[in-house]
Amino acid sequence: MSRREPNGNLKRLLDETSWTESQLAREVNRVGTEAGVPLRYGQSAVAHWLSGTMPQSKVRRFVLEALARKLKRPVTLAEAGFPATAPLPTARPDTVEQLIELGRYDMDPSRRGVLGATLFSVALTIPEWPDVVGRLEAVQTGQARRIGFREVDAVAAMTEKVSELDDQFGGRHARPMAAAFLVNTVGAHLRADAPDEVRRALLSATSDLLYLTGFMAVDEGVHGVAQQYYMKALEFAGAADDHLTYCTTLRGMSLQAVDLGHASRAVRLADSAAAASPAAGPRMRAFLAGQQAHSYAASGDRSNALAFIKEAEVAMDKAESRAKAFGSYAPSSLAYHVSQVRYALGDKAGAVTSLKESDRLRDSHYRRSSVRYNALLAERQLEIGHLEEACATWHRVLDDYPLVQSGSADEKVRHMKSLVRPHLRNQAARSLYERGQAATG
Known part of the structure; x- marks a missing residue:
């Protein structure tokens, strides 16, 4: 031996x-x-x-x-003394083919296990704007089929509808729809012939849809998958010369990182998003600065956190028009970021006040966000000793929870039960716990 x-x-x-x-x-x-x-x-x-x-x-x-x-660098199997293993199925080096393969794994439940094994990587190299702008050599043209702005409008309309479904009902069912549309429709459009202005608009619309699909993957908790969609969104945004979606995607990647506890990574991504959008309007500036504030607060940088949240508040006051539907930044979103900054800097009572304001300002259409953020509000109410108020907030969460198909919502309700369990001698807590048990089985 x-x-x-x-x-x-x-x-x-x-x-x-x-x-x-x-x-x-x-x-x-x-x-x-x-x-x-x-x-x-x-x-x-x-x-x-x-x-x-x-x-x-x-x-x-x-x-x-x-x-x-x-x-803070990639580590290989060989470097760690591990033998090489068979890699996961990978796409061919064709950009559109990669998109289609990613979508196929995501739309087919029988193959999701393979895709779900993809890890969120903190050491992943994010392409800067000069690295992606105007580049997508792998998109082939010259096919017999020819498309126009009608097809581009259909992609944009589908993205908007999927976003509405996600807002109201969560992304568990909406994401496979988006993936199927990417595979069966968008992939074919990208292969078709088109005038330059149509092709650029199509690349931009595809980037929007990729960003949204990645956002829904984050909500479901498959963070490696989300990261793949986000990277594709950056690539297509650069090819379309679309600063807005490029910056929005970087900002989404920062939000993903900070929620996973990678504050320094979140800061770098949030700063990159802001730097790539020097001509941003006031609402976009608020959108980006709010995330910078959240990231800096999570990293313990009080000075920058307060400076950026002030910048976000000033920009929001100046904002006069809405951004894209799924990338919009409203006063309720700003109040949420104020809450996150306050909490990270130690003002737990102030964080609760800001989350209440966020809930008051939030449109009822955003049911998934209401479940997630009101669950967070209840957690923080409990943390400052307001048990019965927290139970009342959690009851509101359970009012909406059966209508939402969302991994983050599921996790919030599970967490609720674990937090309430030590307080079952309290009648309000016991009633809430029993309702939570009935809701989750």
Whole structure:
């Protein structure tokens, strides 16, 4: 029997991070949870890996991502002393084909497990505007079929309808519709012949739809998938010379990062979005500055957080027209960002006040947002000791919850039950818990 050799490569990487074995285990568990694979590794597991025991194939990817996040650079299998494994199915190097393959995996429930294994990567290189503007050589023209602005308008209309469905009912059903439309309709349009101005408009409309689909994937908790859609949205926005969608997508990536706890990454993405939109109007400026404020607050930078939230408030006061339907930034959104800044900077009572204001200003059409943000309001009401007020807010969440198909809504209701469980001697808490049990089974 051959003797197992210690994994010196992994030991060198661990030394470079300055982590203990227990810290590496915790970070691997965190990455696994993000990918929908709960793990319970501890120090002994890492000790076994260092002694030469190979982690399971799927866990190796989590180890690499955990190390990459700490070291702020990609880490390969070979660098960590792991053997090469068969890669996930990948698209051919054709840009449109990549889009179609991504959509096919997302629209087919039987294949979603493969796509869902895609990890959110903090070390992913984000293309800057000069890297993507005007470029999409892989879009082939010269086909017999020819399209015009009528087809472009149809893509834009479909994007708007899917966005409305997401706002009202959540993205669990709307996202496969968007993916199917990308595969069956948009892909064909991208292959067709068209005048330059039509093609540019089509690329822009495709970028909008890719951004929306990525946003819905975030809501469902498949963050690696969302990141793929967002990267495609950046590429198509650059090809269309569409600054608006490029900046909106970077801002969405920042929001994803800050919600996952990667504050420094969120700051870089939010700043990149703002830098790429120097001529933004007041509403867009508020949209971008609000996210910068949230990201800086999460990173502990009080000065910049307060400066950017003030900038967002001033810009919102000047705003006179709405942005694109699914990228709009309204006073309720600004109030939410004010709440996030207050909370991150330690003003929990002020955060509750701002979330109440956000709820008061929010249009009733945005049911999914109401479920998510009112659940957050209840959590923070409980945190400052207002149990019965929190229960009343959670009852409002449960009023809307059966109408929303959303991974984030599901997670919020599960979290509600765990928070309320220690308070079951209180009648209001017990009544809420029983209702939550009935709602979730």
